[in-house]
Amino acid sequence: MHDVVIVGAGPVGLFLACELGLAGCSVLVLEREPEPHSPRKANPLGMRGLSAGSVEAFYRRGMLHPLLAASGVDDDPGANPDADEPPPPRAVGHFAGMMLDPAKVDVAALPFRLAGPALEGVMTSLEAVEAVLSERAAKLGVEVRRGVTVSAVTQDDEIVVARAGEHAYAARWLVGCDGGRSAVRGLAGFDFAGTEPQFTGYAVHATIADPEKLRPGFTLTPAGIYLRTPLAGHIGMMDFDGGAFDRAQQPTRDHIQAVLRRLSGTDVTLSAVHLASSFTDRAMQTTTYRQGRVLLAGDAAHIHSPLGGQGLNLGIGDAMNLGWKLAAAVHGHAPDGLVDTYTHERHPIGARVLDWSRAQVAVMRPGSHAPAIQELIRDLMGTRDGTTYVFERMSGLSNRHDLGSDQPLVGRNAPDLRLADGTRLGDLMPDGRGVALDFSTDRSLRGPATGWRSRIRYVAGPARNDLGSGAVLVRPDGIVAWAGDRDPDRAAFERAAGRWFGGPAA
Structure with a gap:
């Protein structure tokens, strides 16, 4: 019997496995997919943005340089980490497809921000993140079994059992990190509540016969929004069809081209579609992250649109929060109620991200009032206070866990405090x-x-x-x-x- 069985070998499951392995727990990871490699995990479809908080999690566990190397980043994301004052951020992203100017961030107003090696976010890919975490997990003695589909979950006061075919995997704790369509979530009886989708989104890698017909970056149009990234042939689209195009359907070239033409108002031609996936902005969250000896993390606990790149970062935060608490419970020195603080602390953070996603969808939604609302948001975000507010929300700097203290630093992610001898x-x-x-x-x-x-x-x-x-x-x-x-x-x-x-x- 293992201390912990984790279902799902994506970034969240692997990060949690590393945290538990680091603490000396015996960990088994069960993954449905038989192979770790997939074209959808590599760029361009696998491209993801890690916030400074997530990069800091890798830094604090000694994985920053492997992450940067795997992501093709030559130097540390923090500019001059030895400086006494933190520099302005080099990039701040967008809100509802409207880009922000990093020069307008009021650095002095950011809470408890110090210069450090992990001050900036990093553009990476699922492939790179999983490669770094898989290598670390193997060094820590974590076992990963692939091609395993969990079909039943049972538990009592002492153990929990995940069944897959004729095999039964027993542990003291089970954590579902198996994505937005989590089997563990349904099998363990978690309630999943939220709002239904407004759009179908598409991530596409294609050969574009006439790319000059598409504007670079985000473009809001009367029909929706499209994105042309600097990566050749990489297109994103959000079609406000009520989420009608289900992910179970494989989008064809003709379908994707028709949607792109309608959204862009052009007769652009896609010569070929190499890879494509669809998603929606369905925003759902479990009412609790724990049922007995079963817990959820990442997309298994909360789903939302990818607007703002919050999903992976939210999941890594879940893994960091849960790992040490579950390890303390395994080793028998957890204070009463420690594991339950996971839901107490992370559920409000997840709910806040879901509302951030919903707000962007409301601003983007086509209609007669949309241009007026978008112009108002642009004006607000064009101010120093507006840009700073959006940056705080997107970077996670505004997050604060409720630890029952009025002391302003308590509950926040600790800045990279540095002693006089240089130790950070x-x-x-x-x-x-x-x-x-x-x-x-x-x-x-x-x-x-x-x-x-x-x-x-x-x-x-x-x-x-x-x-x-x-x-x-x-x-x-x-x-x-x-x-x-x-x-x-x-x-x-x-x-x-x-x-x-x-x-x-x-």
């Missing part, structure tokens, strides 16, 4: 432990490495920028669990540490 927070986290940074002159939080203290790394010394704090406790997922003032309260620190890492220090 990210340098201290590859082993997956929590970190206590003590900037106080009397090292007031120091103590013997017993009990919960053995599960955190204590580091003392002055900081180059302490953001006004005398000490900071960071969870293994990079979330700030507690922050003290210039004269930190040892008793408050120990209460916070006990809450997250289990029991008294000794």
Whole structure:
């Protein structure tokens, strides 16, 4: 019997497997597809954008350079990570197909942002991400079995069993990371609620006979929206047909060309379609992320349109949040209710992303009022405050987990705090432990490495920028669990540490 069985060997399942393997858990990953490689995972259809928060997750686990190499990125995404002040972002993306100007981001208004190696997002592909995570999982002893389709899930108070044909896979915990059409979600009885689609979207790699007829970038039209990317023959389309073209249908060249002509208002010709996939903006979320010993992460727990590139990033955040908590439960030192904080913390973040997706669809939807609404949004996004707000939402900087504290840093993704000797927070986290940074002159939080203290790394010394704090406790997922003032309260620190890492220090 394994400690954890994960269903789904995509980026979210593999990242979670790496987190559990790093913590010394025995992990089995079951994947329906028999082969890891697929043309749809490579560029251009597999192209994905990782936000700075997701890149930081790779950085904190020592996987940043392999990720950059696999993604074809020559240097670190953070410009001059040794600078005392963070630079403006180099790219901020779009809202509803309307591009933003990165020069208009008010860096000083961004919450707790420090320069660091993982300050910027990265354009990558599913193929690259899975390759990096698969290699890491293998080194950590994670077993991946392919060509396995789970057909039943049963559980009691002690174990959960996933059945596939004649085989039964037992574990203490089961996590469904098996995508938007998750088998685990249905078999375990999760409620899935939300809104129905407004459009059918298409991602296409084609040979375009007359590409000059299509404008580069996003183009909003009276019929919908199309996107021509810098990659030759890569086209995106969103056709507001109520989601009528189901993903079960394979879009033909004639169908794709007809949709593109209608959306673009041109007679553009597609000589050939090499790859194509369809999707919708259906926005659904499970009411809880846990049913007994079964949990969900990534698209298995929430689906939405790919507008803004939030899906993969949301799933990686789920994996980071869940991994250390599930490992603590496996090893028997999880405080009461720790696993349940996964739903409590991540469900609101997921709901917020779904609403962000819905808002973009509402702005894009064709109709007599659409041009007026779009012009209003353009005007708002053209302001410094508007651009900064959208960047905060898209980058995840505005996300804050509810940890029950009014301290403004608590619940946020920790900035890459740096000690005077050059040591960064990210340098201290590859082993997956929590970190206590003590900037106080009397090292007031120091103590013997017993009990919960053995599960955190204590580091003392002055900081180059302490953001006004005398000490900071960071969870293994990079979330700030507690922050003290210039004269930190040892008793408050120990209460916070006990809450997250289990029991008294000794």
